[in-house]
Amino acid sequence: MSQPRQQQVPPGVTTEMVPEPDHGEDSYRGSGRLTGKAAVITGGDSGIGRAVAIAYAREGADLLLSYLDEHEDAEETARWVRDAGRTCVLVPGDVADPAHCRAIIDIAVREFGRVDVLVNNAAHQMTRDSVTDIPDEEWDRTLAINLSAFFHLTKTAVPHMRPGSAIIGSTSVNSDNPPPQLLAYDVTKAGIANMVGSLAQMLASKGIRANSVAPGPIWTPLIPATMPPEQVENFGSQVPLGRPGQPAELAPVYVMLASDEASYVSGARIAVTGGQPIL
Numbered sequence: 519m520s521q522p523r524q525q526q527v528p529p530g531v532t533t534e535m536v537p538e539p540d541h542g543e544d545s546y547r548g549s550g551r552l553t554g555k556a557a558v559i560t561g562g563d564s565g566i567g568r569a570v571a572i573a574y575a576r577e578g579a580d581l582l583l584s585y586l587d588e589h590e591d592a593e594e595t596a597r598w599v600r601d602a603g604r605t606c607v608l609v610p611g612d613v614a615d616p617a618h619c620r621a622i623i624d625i626a627v628r629e630f631g632r633v634d635v636l637v638n639n640a641a642h643q644m645t646r647d648s649v650t651d652i653p654d655e656e657w658d659r660t661l662a663i664n665l666s667a668f669f670h671l672t673k674t675a676v677p678h679m680r681p682g683s684a685i686i687g688s689t690s691v692n693s694d695n696p697p698p699q700l701l702a703y704d705v706t707k708a709g710i711a712n713m714v715g716s717l718a719q720m721l722a723s724k725g726i727r728a729n730s731v732a733p734g735p736i737w738t739p740l741i742p743a744t745m746p747p748e749q750v751e752n753f754g755s756q757v758p759l760g761r762p763g764q765p766a767e768l769a770p771v772y773v774m775l776a777s778d779e780a781s782y783v784s785g786a787r788i789a790v791t792g793g794q795p796i797l
Contacts, residue, residue, distance in 0.1 A: 520751050520752055520753075520755065521536065521537070521737070521750055521751060521753060521762075522536050522751070523747035523748065523750060523751045524536055524742045524747060524750055525742055525743075525745075525746070525747050525750065526739065526742045526743040527743065528642075528644070528743040528744055529586055529588065529642070529739060529740065529743055530564075530738075530739030530740060530741075530742055530743030530744075531564070531588055531590065531591055531739055532564045532565075532568075532591050532594070532739055533590070533591075534739075534742075535737070535739060535742060539565065539737045539738060539764055539765050539766075540764040540765065540766045541565075541568045541569040541572055541598075541764075541765045541766055541769075542569050542572050542573060542765070542766035542769055543572060543598060545766060546569075546572055546573050546576055546766065546769060547576065548573070548575075548576030548577040548578065548602070549577065550577065550578050551577045551578070551773060551777045551778075551779065552574055552577035552578045552579040552635075552773065552776055552777060553577070553578030553579075554578065554579075555574075555578070555579040555580075555634040555635055555776065556579065556580050556581075556582075556626065556629075556630035556631075556632060556633060556634050556635070557574050557579045557580070557581050557582070557633075557634060557635035557636070557637065557776065558581075558582045558584065558622060558623065558626050558633055558635070558636050558637065558671070558675070559571055559574070559581060559582070559583050559584065559637040559639055560584040560585075560613055560622070560637065560638055560639050560640035560667065560671065561584070561585065561639040561640030561641060561688075562581070562582075562583030562584055562585055562592070562595060562637075562639070563583065563585035563586075563588045563591040563592035563595055564585075564588060564591040564595070564738065564739050565736070565738030565739055565740060565765050566639055566688065566733065566736060566738060566765045566768055566769075566772075567583070567585075567595075567637075567639045567640075568591070568594075568595045568598075568765060569764075569765035569766050569768060569769040570637060570639065570768070570769050570772045570773075571583055571595050571598070571599055571606075572595070572598045572599065572602070572769070573769035573770070573772065573773050574604075574635075574772075574773065574776065575598065575599040575602035575603075575604040575606070576602045577773055577777075578604070579604060579634075579635070579776075580604050580605040580606075580629075580630060581599055581604060581605065581606050581607070582606075582607040582608075582609060582622065582625060582626045582629065582630075583595060583596065583599075583606060583607070583608055583609070584609050584610075584611070584613060584622050584640065585608070585609075585610055585640075586610065586611070586612060586613075586640075587610055588739075589610065591739075592608050592610070593608070596608055605629070605630075607625065607626070607629050609621070609622050609625055612663075613640050613662075613663055613667035613671070614659055614662035614663050614666075614667065616666070616667075616670045619667050619670035619671045619674065620670060620674045622671065622674075623671060623674040623675045623678065624674070626675075626678075627678050632678050632679070632680060633675045633678045633679055633683065634679070634680070634682075634683050634684070634776075635683065635684050635685075635686070635776040636671060636672065636675050636679075636683075636684070636685045636686070637686045637688070637772060637776075638667065638668040638671060638672070638685070638686070638687045638688060638710070639688045640663055640664075640667060641663065641664050641688065641703070641706075641740065642659060642660050642663040642664060642703075642744075643660065643700055643702070643703035643740060643744050644656055644660070644700075644702070644703075644744050645699045645700060645744060645745050645746060645749065646699060646701065647698075647699055649701060652701065652702060656702065657702050660702035660703060660706060661702065661705070661706055664703065664706035664707070664709075664710070665706040665709045665710060665713070668687060668710060668713060669713070672685060672717065676721065676724070676726065679724070679726050680725070681724065681725025681726070682725055682778060682781070683725070683726045683727070684726070684727045684728075684729070684775060684776045684780070685714070685717060685721075685726065685727070685728040685729075686728075686729055686730065686731065686772060686775050686776065687710040687711075687713065687714045687728070687729075687730040687731075688710070688730065688731055688733065689707045689708075689710045689711045689714070689730040689731065689732045689787060690703075690704075690707035690732055690733060690734075691732055691733065691734045691789065691791045691794055691796055692704045692707050693707040693708040693710070693711050693732065693796075694708075694732075694796045694797045695794070695796075696708075710730060711730055711732070711787055714728045714729060714730040714785070714787070715785055718784040718785030719785065722784065727775075727780065727781075727783065727784035728784055728785065729775045729780070729783060729784060729785065729786045729787070729788070730786075730787045730788070731768060731771050731772060731775070731787075731788050731790060732787050732788065732789045732790065732791065732796050733763065733768055733790050733791065734754075734757055734763060734789075734790065734791030734792045734794050735753055735754035735756075735757060735762045735763065735792065736762060736763045736764070736765060736767075736768065736790075737753070737754070737762040737763065737764060737765070738765060741753055741762075754792065756794075757791060757792035757793055757794045758792060758793030758794065759792035759793050760792075761792065762792075763790065763791075763792055767790065768790050771788050771790055775788070
């Protein structure tokens with residue numbers, strides 16, 4: 519299975535993708551598993567973030583969605599959330615800025631009074647064939663968005679989390695099997711996996727759980743926006759299932775980790791990789 523060759527300007531938008539991803543708009547059915555919870559999702563406008571937002575809303579959660587500047591995508595996600603009868607607060611801005619990370623949590627606390635679930639999902643990557651091709655600014659920005667933002671968001675959110683709250687990081691199969699062309703991205707995803715392991719131990723006494731999801735190749739705007747067209751065409755063909763995953767196929771895992779059903783799950787990393795093992 520392959521996609522047509524295509525390329526976008528980063529960070530990419532959903533409506534220009536062929537085919538458009540499936541976020542569970544027509545398939546996800548909620549059952550009240552997150553009723554009464556307030557969740558913050560970064561990178562919530564599209565891709566995995568949109569799928570998680572739709573699922574969380576249909577499970578009964580109110581949401582704050584952080585995103586960079588993809589306003590059309592963000593408004594479409596908010597429409598699905600509100601159609602489910604839930605509150606959706608949109609907060610545009612750059613999570614590479616620590617002050618903006620703190621502002622995201624401050625707005626969530628002002629709107630909801632607390633943070634029950636923090637999903638650190640925003641990410642940046644760029645394909646480079648050699649370490650000498652990676653601009654210093656790109657290295658710094660990748661670490662700031664993918665890894666440092668997780669730290670600043672968590673640090674600000676924890677004082678507003680109650681026992682039973684959940685922190686979820688989006689790591690990657692790349693943390694164990696790092697493709698050389700995604701060096702900076704690989705490093706950040708390994709860092710997220712380690713940060714979650716530390717947080718699970720550090721926050722256990724507060725009753726706060728920390729886990730991560732390790733996606734394999736998932737069809738999101740990040741792919742045509744950061745990979746050359748020939749790689750986009752064959753994206754996902756290398757895994758045992760022979761295709762990229764759809765964002766909708768990850769949402770149930772994020773729901774489980776956010777729910778009270780996962781009350782004894784902390785420090786875990788769950789693979790959603792189309793059959794490619796992680797260590």
